[in-house]
Amino acid sequence: MASENDNSDNLPPDLQILGDEITLQPSGLVESRSRSDEKEHALMKNTARFRSEPLQFLREVSLYVSGTGWRAYDHIIGQPIYYPGFTEHISNLILSAPLLQSRIAELAEKRLRVEEEQGILDVQDPAYHVKRAQRRSELETGLQQVAEKLTDNMICKFESKPFIRGAYYLVTQLTLRAYHQGIHVSSEEVVRLRRVAEIAQRKRQSIIFLPCHRSHVDYVSSRSSATASASLCPPSSLFGILSFVLDSLLSGRVQDAIICPVSTQYDKVIETEGYVTELLGVPKRRRTWPTSSPAAPPSSPSASAASTCASTNPGACASPRRPPQAAALLGYRVLSDINDVSVVMPTALIGTVLLTLRGRGVGRQELARRVEWLTARVRAKGGRVAHFGNAPLSEIIERGLDVLGRDLVGVVDGLAEPTYYAVDRFQLSFYRNMTIHLFVSEALVSAAMYTRVKRGGGSAIQDISYAELRDQVLFLSSLFRGEFIFSGEGLAVNLKRRCSASRPTARAGRENYDFYCFLIWPFIEASWLAAVSLMGLSPVLGETEDVWVEVAKAQNSAQVLGKTLYHQGDLSYFEAVNKETIKNSFQRFEEEGILQVVPSKNPKVPPRLRLAPDLTDALGRQLQEEAKADKGNVPHRLSREEEETLAKKVKDSRGRKKLTTRANL
Structure with missing residues (x-):
């Protein structure tokens, strides 16, 4: 390695x-130089089980509860928190804070004004000032009790050390048994x-x-x-x-x-x-522990x-x-x-290699070579790769394939060598996304260069000027700024570094260039799919009134369109039918003023959207007919308050456009 x-x-x-x-x-992740003294240990080797060793198990529990040795929590780093009266002390500090007391007085004053307007407090009453002071005291007392209850619910109780040690033992046992x-x-x-x-x-x-x-x-x-x-x-x-x-x-x-x-x-x-x-x-x-934990x-x-x-x-x-x-x-x-x-796991390396292949599958030796190359690239980028002791690369890959299972990675036997292929590309994309953050800049530059590579011809025809490359990278970087976390060094610094680093990659052949392109293609296709789905929001001919469509329905419609295009051959990657990526694309369209989204103060009414009025045409009959039919009790018209909110939002977005159009690469 x-x-x-x-x-x-x-x-x-x-x-x-x-x-x-x-x-x-x-x-x-390194190759083992010596295997003679290598040993594997079970993670639970030094912990007793009740079925096999009940007395030893009870002894371990008693050591934690009694606080023997390092389990006592007597010498901690930080402020003292494990003592009786900690909750009361913190509660008193919070409740006596000037900011909280001023807020309580402000809320009480607002309520008094409302009661005066409603006639509950008679301003003409001779005893008005006395009654107002009494009412203020009642309101402040009630608000103080509410604040005390909220504070008590928020404070973690550290008074009982035996309980804390017992909870630590329970969580430790669950963790060690799950990740054995x-x-x-x-x-x-x-x-x-x-x-x-x-x-x-x-x-x-x-x-x-x-x-x-x-x-x-x-x-x-x-x-x-x-x-x-x-x-x-x-x-x-x-x-x-x-x-x-x-x-x-x-x-x-x-x-x-x-x-x-x-x-x-x-x-x-x-x-x-x-x-x-x-x-x-x-x-x-809704997530609960029993439903989230399979056997x-x-x-x-x-x-x-x-x-x-x-x-x-x-x-x-x-x-x-x-x-x-x-x-x-x-x-x-x-x-x-x-x-x-972040640490790149072996399964992430294998999943990334399988999803960035040009062919259908890969042999065992080629898989090992690509994993080794990717490991070196991760480290060259300053990333970290997990290991399994001093196990050799072949054994690590074998373990990773066993962890992924045949449901994700298939193998074809009976050939010159076992050939592995991606069975479920969608699930494997979860593991690929664990490594993509290291190569986002290279992937964007490679995709920008592909605009010239696609034209074919010799190297002279495929050359791209720096200005054109910068414009393409600027566009892609702005497009995916909600999808990836970019370096804060700026576009010029990152682009210059990637261009200089791409020369040895170019000498290595098309293989490594394809790797970077295949990393970003699913996201580019997802953005293209979201843009194509906007045609479904166009109003029909003869429609004079604005029709607002539920945001979730519009995004679901885009997913249905993507599945159709994928099975008909117009989409290359099924990962493009990704709810989160489509959602991010819709958010980007809203920032650009292509879509207008109006949230509702009523929690039962979901957010609605429409295509910007200057971008509409004669398409989108189905979505708007459903919206007008008021299915799901979602109104397709805006109230006066919502219209004012929309106007303010459009005005604010125009002012922010100059700040948000800069690249994040």
């Missing part, structure tokens, strides 16, 4: 967790995190962990933005949390805070079937905290007058850091 770009020998070791034992392992084949943790980042925690303890600062969310198993330990495609979502879902953090920083109530992005990778997730059905348009079911457990997750805990600086983010922009910048910074520390 040696490569000139391979820097695995310089990487810090990883931690191997076997029950209560922690040992060091070499980092990176291995958990890989970066030792360097654990040490760095402890060092940062000690600094935060001295400065009395908070550490805010922002983990990514790629599997429903993450509900046990964290709750963050869910992504059904394995690639990170734009940070819109983080704005709620980050806005609270930035509000505290920019207001001066808190001097500083430390944000620690966390990346968690899985060799196989438990809900690939649900991933496919949801992206194909099946309504998402067959996933294997080998790999977790790593960000290599640099980003200390937030309110002055560097944005002006205090523009907190939304500050939240957006910080959100993209967090996602970029998560991408930087």
Whole structure:
């Protein structure tokens, strides 16, 4: 597995967790030089089971509950929280905060004005001032009780150490039994995190962990933005949390805070079937633990905290007058850091190779060669590749194929060599999306160059000027800015770097160029599909009134159109019929003013959309007839309030257009 770009020998070791034992392992996917002393250990080797060793099992439980040794939680890094009265102390601090008290007084004053307008409080009454003061006191007392109840529900109770130790033991047992084949943790980042925690303890600062969310198993330990495609979502879902953090920083109530992005990778997730059905348009079911956990457990997750805990600086983010922009910048910074520390699993390497082949299948030797090449490219880009001890590459690929299973990767026997092919490309795209963030820039440049390559002819005809290449990359970068997380260095720097790096790739032949193109084609086809589906929103001839269509129905109609075009041969990739990608394309069309979307204040009425009036023609009879028939109790006309909201939204979008048209590459 040696490569000139391979820097695995310089990487810090990883931690191997076997029950209560922690040992060091070499980092990176490397060939074994010696197999004589290699051993494999079961993850649960040092943990007792009740059926086989009931006394030892009860002894382990008692050690956790009683807090023997390191289980006592007596010497923690950070502010003291494990003591009786912690909840009451935090509750008093929150309830006595001037900001909360002023808000309670403001709400009470607003209610008094309403009661005066309704005649409940008689202004002409001689005892008006006394009654008003009494009523204010009643309102403030009621609001104070509501605040106390909300605060008590939000505070995590740390008074009982035996309960905390018991909960830790339960979660540990569930995790170790589910991921019995291995958990890989970066030792360097654990040490760095402890060092940062000690600094935060001295400065009395908070550490805010922002983990990514790629599997429903993450509900046990964290709750963050869910992504059904394995690639990170734009940070819109983080704005709620980050806005609270930035509000505290920019207001001066808190001097500083430390944000620690966390990346968690899985060799196989438990809900690939649900991933496919949801992206194909099946309504998402409410998630509960029994329905999200099948009998067959996933294997080998790999977790790593960000290599640099980003200390937030309110002055560097944005002006205090523009907190939304500050939240957006910080959100993209967090996602970029998560991408930087994410670990590429062997199944992701195999899935990426199978989905970027020009032919139908690949032999075992060629698969190993392409996985080795992709591993070197991942490391050359600064990425990380998970490992299984010192197992050789052939064994790692075999394990990865076993994890994926015959439902995803098929094999044709009886040939000169076993040939592997992608059975379910849609499910494999989940694993491909775990690596695509490393090669987005190269993929966009390759797709832009393909506009000339498609013309054919010699190399002189296929040459493209830098200005034309820049325009094409600018367009693609702007098109997919809601789909990928780009580097913050700017278009010119990234484009120059990719062009200079493409020369050795060109000498290596068409194979590597095809790899980058095949990475981005499904997303380009999905955007094309979403654009074609807009013709279905055009009003019919003779229609004089505006008809507003439900957003979900329009997106479902685009999916039906995509499935039809795929089976009729007009779409090359079934992954283009992706609900999330189509949704992102519709969002992009709204930003460009092609679509107009109006949300409703009534939660029972979903958002509606229409094609911009200057882009309509004589198509789209079916959708608009359904909308006029008022199926689903969704009105196809706007109220006066909604018309005012739309006018304001259109006006604001015109002002933001100059800021949003810049490239994100």
